Amino acid sequence: MGSIGSNLQEVKRRLAAACVEAGRDANIFTRVPAAAAAAHGVTLLAVSKTFYADAVREAHAVGQQAFGESHVQEALGKIEALSDLRATLEWHLIGPLQSNKTRPVAEHFAWVHTVDRLRTAQRLAEQRPARLPPLQLCLQVNVSGEASKSGVAPAELPALARAVAALPAARVRLRGLMAIPAPAADRDAQRAPHRELAALLAALRRDGLALDTLSMGMSDDLEAAVLEGATIVRVGSAIFGRRPRA
Ligand SMILES: *Cc1c(COP(=O)(O)O)cnc(C)c1O
Numbered sequence: 001m002g003s004i005g006s007n008l009q010e011v012k013r014r015l016a017a018a019c020v021e022a023g024r025d026a027n028i029f030t031r032v033p034a035a036a037a038a039a040h041g042v043t044l045l046a047v048s049k050t051f052y053a054d055a056v057r058e059a060h061a062v063g064q065q066a067f068g069e070s071h072v073q074e075a076l077g078k079i080e081a082l083s084d085l086r087a088t089l090e091w092h093l094i095g096p097l098q099s100n101k102t103r104p105v106a107e108h109f110a111w112v113h114t115v116d117r118l119r120t121a122q123r124l125a126e127q128r129p130a131r132l133p134p135l136q137l138c139l140q141v142n143v144s145g146e147a148s149k150s151g152v153a154p155a156e157l158p159a160l161a162r163a164v165a166a167l168p169a170a171r172v173r174l175r176g177l178m179a180i181p182a183p184a185a186d187r188d189a190q191r192a193p194h195r196e197l198a199a200l201l202a203a204l205r206r207d208g209l210a211l212d213t214l215s216m217g218m219s220d221d222l223e224a225a226v227l228e229g230a231t232i233v234r235v236g237s238a239i240f241g242r243r244p245r246a
Pocket residue numbers: 047049070094095180217218219220234235236237238
């Protein structure tokens with residue numbers, strides 16, 4: 001592994017190459033751009049879970065602004081330690097969120113990728129402070145070959161999406177879908193669950209929901225995800241190295 005800076009460069013090179021292969025605009029964003037631009041590129045979300053605030057600081061110093069965390073308590077410590085950078089950091093929750101732990105998330109994050117029940121989204125909407133922009137939400141879907149048990153089943157997705165999209169738009173905004181497929185050996189096997197998630201998003205859009213985000217792809221399968229239309233890829237170990245603790 002190189003330094004965090006050179007690893008970021010290499011991940012951005014891989015993303016741009018995958019965009020070219022996919023015939024997509026090769027804009028690699030370091031935080032999620034305004035909705036109109038988001039469809040014309042890929043946002044790199046640097047997954048800093050298990051790494052210390054100093055690693056985030058190092059990535060931020062070379063331009064990275066969007067960071068993903070899995071555990072709320074751990075994230076809150078880093079957000080506090082990095083409060084001097086608050087204006088240019090964008091925090092995304094990518095780990096499971098229990099509906100009784102929503103308040104600090106509503107108060108400190110910009111995005112939540114892992115909503116899989118209405119109750120959680122309702123509480124986030126109630127608890128989002130009015131002085132902040134709306135919390136951006138993705139629904140986590142349990143696509144085929146999913147590694148975890150979390151996520152809404154595809155059959156239940158349309159009803160959940162309609163209900164979450166109807167929550168107060170000043171507090172929460174449904175942006176799209178997220179999945180964590182199980183690791184797969186080759187590119188074709190990696191692409192299948194990403195293609196499934198993209199098809200689910202397309203169906204919701206045909207039903208009239210204004211969604212623009214596909215959060216999919218990690219260090220080992222980011223090319224497959226970009227080829228299937230990912231707009232946010234969540235990359236940890238390829239940037240920060242092997243995780244020191246689980
Ligand atoms: C840890 C994690 C990642 C990053 O995984 P890497 O293989 O280290 O890139 C992405 N998404 C989620 C939901 C994660 O928990």
